[in-house]
Structures are given as C-alpha cells and as structure tokens.
Amino acid sequence: MTPPERIVVFYSADADYAARLRAARRAFPDARITAVIPATQTLSDGERACVDHVHAAEPAAYSPVRVRRFLGFLRALRAMRADLFIVMFDSLRLGLLGAAARPRRLVCWDGEMRIIPIPRCVLLVATRAAVRVVVGHLRWLVRAARIYGPDLWHQPPLDHSRPEGKVSPRERRFLNRLDRLRRPPTPDA
Amino acid sequence: MRIAFVDLLFSWPPPGGAQADLYYTIRGIQALGHDVHLFAPCYDFKWAFNAFDPDDLPFPATPLWFTNAAYRPAPMARAFRDAVDAWRPDLVFAGFGRYYKPHVLAALNRYPQISRYYMYEHLCIRDFSLYKAAETCPNDIFHTGPACRRCAFACWSRDLRSGKFTTYGLEFDRARAWTPRYERLFRQTVGNVRTAIVNNDLAKTRIEGFCPDVRCIPGGVDLAAYPPPAPRPDAPGRKTVILMVGRADDPLKGADVLIEAGLGLSGVRDDFEVWITSAEPLPENAWLRNAGWRDHAGIRDLYHQADIVVVPSVWDEPYGLVAVEAMAAGLPVVASRAGGLPMNVRHGETGLLFAPGDSAELALRLASLLDDPALRARMGAAGRARVEAENDWAAIIQRHYPALLEEALR
Structure with a gap:
C-alpha cells in the first residue's frame, strides 16, 4: 500500500487531538496533513508544528440541520481529496461524515490507540452500524442465557500445553528436570 | 538462574x-x-x-x-x-x-x-x-x-x-x-x-x-532519578502549587474530590493553585490548571515545581506509587485513607490523611499545610528520609x- 500523501485529521472534543497529530506526523513525515477544527478551537504551537494546513470550520457547519452550511463544509472536505481521513471516535455520525468526504481510506484512531477501519461508502457505514447493534444484541442474549441459565454447556478444562509429539528428546530431558523442581518440598526438606 | x-x-x-x-x-x-x-x-x-x-x-x-x-x-x-x-x-x-x-x-x-x-x-x-x-x-x-x-x-x-x-x-x-x-x-x-x-x-x-x-x-522508586530536593523558591506573590498526578481522568482517582476541595478553599483564600494532569478538559477556574498528560520525566519536573501533592483516590488504591514518588521528591502528601496509601503516608509525619471522597476534610488538610510552610518542609524531609530507608x-x-x-x- 502506498503511503498517503494527503491526510485529514478531524477534530473531536473530549479526546487527545494533539496525540493523534503527533502520531500522524511521526507515521507519515512526508504527507501533507490538514487539521480540521472548529473555528472556536485553536492549535498550540506544538500541534501546529505537526500539520501543514489548518481548516477552521464554523461550528454550525457541523450540523446537517443547517443544510447549506453543512453542504459547503462537505464540499470543502471533499476538495481536500484525502488519501487518509482520520476520525477520533468510531461513531455513526463521524463515519457518515468521513465517508461523505470521499477519502481513499477512512479510519478511526480511537482513545485506546486502536486503528479501526471504517467503510468509505455512506450506505455501508449505516449498514455496519445497524448490523453491529443487531449482532451485538444477539450475542449478548446468547451469553446472558449461558450465564443466567443452567450450565448446559459444560466444557473440559482449557489446555494450552504443547502437543506431546512436538517435544524433542532434548526438550523432554529439560522438562523432566523442571518437573523435579516443581515437586512440592517434603516435610523433612 | x-x-x-x-x-x-x-x-x-x-x-x-x-x-x-x-x-x-x-x-x-x-x-x-x-x-x-x-x-x-x-x-x-x-x-x-x-x-x-x-x-x-x-x-x-x-x-x-x-x-x-x-x-x-x-x-x-x-x-x-x-x-x-x-x-x-x-x-x-x-x-x-x-x-x-x-x-x-x-x-x-x-x-x-x-x-x-x-x-x-x-x-x-x-x-x-x-x-x-x-x-x-x-x-x-x-x-x-x-x-x-x-x-x-x-x-x-x-x-x-x-x-x-x-x-x-x-x-x-x-x-x-x-x-x-x-x-x-x-x-x-x-x-x-x-x-x-x-x-x-x-x-x-x-x-x-x-x-x-x-x-x-x-x-x-529509583532514588537516582530523584536528587535531594532543593529549597522551594519563595518569591513574593508566588502561589502554593497543589499537584495531583496520574490518570486524573479516571474517576477512581478522585480528581473531582480535589476540585471540590479547591472550590471550597477558593472561597476563602487565593494563595494556591491546583495542577492536575488530565488528558481530558477540566472545568475552567482561575486557580485550576490542567498540566496535561505527562510522561515519567515530565512528572518529575512537575514535582520540582509543586509544594504539596494530593492523592485523592476514592477506591482502595493498591499501592499508590505517586505518594512514594512525591515523598522522594521531598513533598508533603495529602492522601485518602484507602488501600495501600496509609502504608506509605504516615499521618502527621510524612503527610496527612483524609476519608476517601470527603472533600471538606481534604480542604481542611490542605488549609493546614497552606498556612504552615515550615510544616510542609518538615513533612517533606520526613517523607524523603522514609523513602531512602524503605522504598x-x-x-x-x-x-x-x-x-x-x-x-x-x-
């Protein structure tokens, strides 16, 4: 995969925006990074040093209720022609906004430092959110039945030990030595 | 072996x-x-x-x-x-x-x-x-x-x-x-x-x-990273810095208890500042400063600028390494009486203890230290000596x- 040349990092409140900007700059030193922030927000000198361009948008433009401003904002996002569009929460709203900006790749860099890919198609984003909730509820029901209901699924103990066939004679000697060490001390000892 | x-x-x-x-x-x-x-x-x-x-x-x-x-x-x-x-x-x-x-x-x-x-x-x-x-x-x-x-x-x-x-x-x-x-x-x-x-x-x-x-x-603590503390600067008009470090955005750490105590104190005095290392925004107050998330070295810098360290955890903090680090930096510690904290913070000797979640008691403890720089220095020195001997x-x-x-x- 070729490294992205144009990266957009979309600001969200209640998350460490500076950390994402620093990480984006470290990961892609040659890319052109655009920070999309609300006009009420300012970047510190350290944050500004990580980005090449700052796009400050009117907070009102974030809301689809104000149709004209919102469409203007979307047009501005599309004009950025992002190869990589980074949002900070894996939410339906941000997913739809990111997909509507038509980037080549849309990802969430979440608060637990995970990279979560998001589909680039608006319809797929909406479907993914719906499927996730339905599957999640079904999964919860199955588990709830198992934990609150009778224990009908009795399972044997977990075994992560190495299959016997794969143990070499040398390793077997080593394990025998360990077994001797593992024997509990006798009362006389 | x-x-x-x-x-x-x-x-x-x-x-x-x-x-x-x-x-x-x-x-x-x-x-x-x-x-x-x-x-x-x-x-x-x-x-x-x-x-x-x-x-x-x-x-x-x-x-x-x-x-x-x-x-x-x-x-x-x-x-x-x-x-x-x-x-x-x-x-x-x-x-x-x-x-x-x-x-x-x-x-x-x-x-x-x-x-x-x-x-x-x-x-x-x-x-x-x-x-x-x-x-x-x-x-x-x-x-x-x-x-x-x-x-x-x-x-x-x-x-x-x-x-x-x-x-x-x-x-x-x-x-x-x-x-x-x-x-x-x-x-x-x-x-x-x-x-x-x-x-x-x-x-x-x-x-x-x-x-x-x-x-x-x-x-x-690695005492080599904590050289014996220098005397605190006593410039006129300098406010006493009360510091809380660690994952302050975790509710179990009790940052809200400290903020509540700070609100109580700010009504009667303005000679202090509260610094909190939080990755998330804090309420805006003249006496409250978000020092942001810091790494280990950054936290040591904060200790050098602080006068009192507070560990207001509301849960049974298993050990409370922050309290030991603060003592190593020669600072008095005000900690909640929870989990492993009282093992390190000796009430009246290396710091003061208060009931977990009790912001009024915390405000009283802070006031007594704010009023008495000599007590702060004495507790800080006792804390350092204890860490040198035990930790x-x-x-x-x-x-x-x-x-x-x-x-x-x-």
Whole structure:
C-alpha cells in the first residue's frame, strides 16, 4: 500500500487531538496533513508544528440541520481529496461524515490507540452500524442465557500445553528436570 | 538462574506504576546476577506504535507481535509458550495482565511461577478494582465466583450489545470470562503459582488459602532519578502549587474530590493553585490548571515545581506509587485513607490523611499545610528520609527477592 500523501485529521472534543497529530506526523513525515477544527478551537504551537494546513470550520457547519452550511463544509472536505481521513471516535455520525468526504481510506484512531477501519461508502457505514447493534444484541442474549441459565454447556478444562509429539528428546530431558523442581518440598526438606 | 518475565501490558516509557515496578524489579534481579528476559506483547493495530522498543531497555526483551485477529487467548498463550520455551528458563515471573493472564499462565504451567498482582486482578474480574457502588466490594472470584462472573458480565454488557468494544471489553468477550470454565482456569492458575506478590493486606488476606504463598512486597522508586530536593523558591506573590498526578481522568482517582476541595478553599483564600494532569478538559477556574498528560520525566519536573501533592483516590488504591514518588521528591502528601496509601503516608509525619471522597476534610488538610510552610518542609524531609530507608529499589530487591527466588525453585 502506498503511503498517503494527503491526510485529514478531524477534530473531536473530549479526546487527545494533539496525540493523534503527533502520531500522524511521526507515521507519515512526508504527507501533507490538514487539521480540521472548529473555528472556536485553536492549535498550540506544538500541534501546529505537526500539520501543514489548518481548516477552521464554523461550528454550525457541523450540523446537517443547517443544510447549506453543512453542504459547503462537505464540499470543502471533499476538495481536500484525502488519501487518509482520520476520525477520533468510531461513531455513526463521524463515519457518515468521513465517508461523505470521499477519502481513499477512512479510519478511526480511537482513545485506546486502536486503528479501526471504517467503510468509505455512506450506505455501508449505516449498514455496519445497524448490523453491529443487531449482532451485538444477539450475542449478548446468547451469553446472558449461558450465564443466567443452567450450565448446559459444560466444557473440559482449557489446555494450552504443547502437543506431546512436538517435544524433542532434548526438550523432554529439560522438562523432566523442571518437573523435579516443581515437586512440592517434603516435610523433612 | 534463568528467569523469564512475562507481562501482557508492558509499555516503556511507562504509562503507570505497574510497568515501572516490573522494569525496576527486572533490573534489580538482573543486578543480583540472574539471567533475565522479558517477553511482552506489541500490537500492530495501535496508532501509537509499538508499546516498547527492546533497544530502550537495559535488559534483553522480546516483543511478541499480535494483529487484531490474533489478539485472542489461545494464539496469545501459544505465542508466549513458544517464545518462553525457546529461551528455557528455570522460573517464570508473571507481571501485569488482565483477562488473558490466566491463559498465558496455564500455557506456561510447566515452569515454577511467581505472579505479581498490581491491582486486584486476582480477585475481581469485573474491572480489577474490587470497588463497586462507592465501596470496597465484599465479593471476589474465590468466594463468590458465579456472582463475580455475573457482575463482570453486567459491566461489559454495553460493549457486547453495542458491538463497539473497548480493549478490555473485547478481552472479556474473547477470553469468555463469564463462563464457569474461565472461573476454573482462573482459580487453578492462581493456585498453581509458587508465590503471589500483592501490594497490600486487602489483596493478601482474600487469597490466603487459595494460593500456596502470598507476600506483600512494596513498590519503590529509583532514588537516582530523584536528587535531594532543593529549597522551594519563595518569591513574593508566588502561589502554593497543589499537584495531583496520574490518570486524573479516571474517576477512581478522585480528581473531582480535589476540585471540590479547591472550590471550597477558593472561597476563602487565593494563595494556591491546583495542577492536575488530565488528558481530558477540566472545568475552567482561575486557580485550576490542567498540566496535561505527562510522561515519567515530565512528572518529575512537575514535582520540582509543586509544594504539596494530593492523592485523592476514592477506591482502595493498591499501592499508590505517586505518594512514594512525591515523598522522594521531598513533598508533603495529602492522601485518602484507602488501600495501600496509609502504608506509605504516615499521618502527621510524612503527610496527612483524609476519608476517601470527603472533600471538606481534604480542604481542611490542605488549609493546614497552606498556612504552615515550615510544616510542609518538615513533612517533606520526613517523607524523603522514609523513602531512602524503605522504598529505594536496590534495598527492596535485596530485602525480598533472593529468598523468594530460592524458595520458588525449592
């Protein structure tokens, strides 16, 4: 995969925006990074040093209720022609906004430092959110039945030990030595 | 002796006390003349890059790489088993880990094991805090297993239903930690270790009888990183700095209690500032400053600028390394009377204690220190002397580990 040349990092409140900007700059030193922030927000000198361009948008433009401003904002996002569009929460709203900006790749860099890919198609984003909730509820029901209901699924103990066939004679000697060490001390000892 | 250290949450620089504790433990045991090697996972699905670089560590370490798909108990257990087997240790020392730790311990059960429990992860499979409904939880997995599994399941239900997992919610689900089988594995792995090391008496008493040997070993500080404190600058008009460090955005750490106490104090005096290291925004107040998230070195800089350190945890803080670090920096500590904190903060000697969550009592304690710079200096000096005597890493290792390692192999 070729490294992205144009990266957009979309600001969200209640998350460490500076950390994402620093990480984006470290990961892609040659890319052109655009920070999309609300006009009420300012970047510190350290944050500004990580980005090449700052796009400050009117907070009102974030809301689809104000149709004209919102469409203007979307047009501005599309004009950025992002190869990589980074949002900070894996939410339906941000997913739809990111997909509507038509980037080549849309990802969430979440608060637990995970990279979560998001589909680039608006319809797929909406479907993914719906499927996730339905599957999640079904999964919860199955588990709830198992934990609150009778224990009908009795399972044997977990075994992560190495299959016997794969143990070499040398390793077997080593394990025998360990077994001797593992024997509990006798009362006389 | 060859000792393999296994930690599922290791990261360097350290994001918390557990990682720093393991780092200094490994260094100390290496200094005793043992062969040591750290095995810890790194994840390629994290945007903040790998959790540690072996070249940054003064001891040999092997990062085990996991993709999101392989971040499951069985592949993880197999990867650790294969890596540790290839190194052929005499002993395994297990550090921090959450839902996958029992799986990894089970995979390494051919070796004598010592297991370090930093929080209450050997008792509580909900969020490892043993803290529920604003008090210490009376249940634990050894005495009330089914109730604990149901409690943990309720805790992670939101993740399950929404399908949007936090890291630990995902671990809970993938480890199938709600099942009786997990409960059996959990009890079996704790029972199988030669020695369990915990931080305080609460953590110790609950598993006595379920584990052959349980010991309380305190954490320490590297005194070389904390030179003897210089006298605090006394410029006219300088405000006294009250500092809270650590993960202040975690509600269990009690930042809101400190802010409430600060609000009370700000009504009657303006000679102080409260600095809090929070990754999230704080309410706007003239006397309140968000010092932002800091790494280890950054926190030491903050200690040099502070006059009083507050540890307002509302839960039973297992150890409270921050209090020990602040004492090493020569600062008086105001801490809640919870968990392991009173073990280090001696009321009236190295600091002051208050009831967890009681902002009024905290305000009173702070006022008494704000009024009396001589008392601050006296407590700071007493704290430093106590850390030099009790919490220097070299001394802790010498006092506890040679005998412990001998006995584990006997």
